[in-house]
Amino acid sequence: MAIRAPHRSLRGISAVVALLAIGAVGCSDVSEAVDSAKDGAKKVARQRSVFSLDVGDCYNPNGKAEGTAYSVEIVPCDEAHEGQVVGEFAIDEGDEYPGDDGVSTIADNRCPVEAQKYSPDTWALPEGAALFYYTPTKESWATGDRAVSCTYTSEKGKLNGSLATAKSLKPEQATYLEGSNAVYEALWANQPEKDTVEDDLAGYKAQAKAVATALDTHVKGLDGIEGTEVGKLRATLTKAAGNWKKAANAADADTFYLAYDPAFTDIDPNKSVAARKELGLATTVPADEAEVWAG
Structure with a gap:
């Protein structure tokens, strides 16, 4: 219970x-x-158990944002608050407790996907909003707790208003974001553990295949969206998909690198700013993403 x-x-x-x-x-x-x-x-x-949080709840934590928590203060979203529940799911990987690290890994993989269903445009999130989650502990697992609540929590200052934006998007905006989010999810969710291609060519090729597949779907979605800048982005991503496919089929590390460099460059988020502006979406590249491509 x-x-x-x-x-x-x-x-x-x-x-x-x-x-x-x-x-x-x-x-x-x-x-x-x-x-x-x-x-x-x-x-x-306004106190509510963290075991009964609902998607959409805005809240203030009782104490630090990280660590063990039993309750939070639920507040109206139009009041200043520190966090909002933006997704939830139940862990179904067997009956045995996965361990603290195992639970964190599951949440790391699932929460970004769940959060994007609620707030699809991560570029539009308030500055300082970061993904946190409430997960079962070993003790609560023994009582049947399997729920994970995914939240955006402000690491600095307060949030104002709800982060629920999915229902307010126009069809072309939703189509663009669904495809774009899937591309970067494929990139990061399939990141090999080894730092170099030479140490894990198969892993990097699998990542490249996943990104190429996501890009093909994204490009297909863009086919139905009008706009000069969207058309330019579609052409760039079509070329990128071709290079990711070459990387996925590389026979050796050198061949992989030759395809990977232009493939990675062509999915630089900065290349999508003009198309985003044309679609009426946020145009400021999040700092963490900008840092990756700047390096």
């Missing part, structure tokens, strides 16, 4: 603390103490 926070007892404690605070101050400070007590009571009333 999911563990739930003892809301009633917490409210009782809050009321006692509030009464003690009011009794300890002079008459001129009573109003301020009452306001403070009301704020505290409201925060307690």
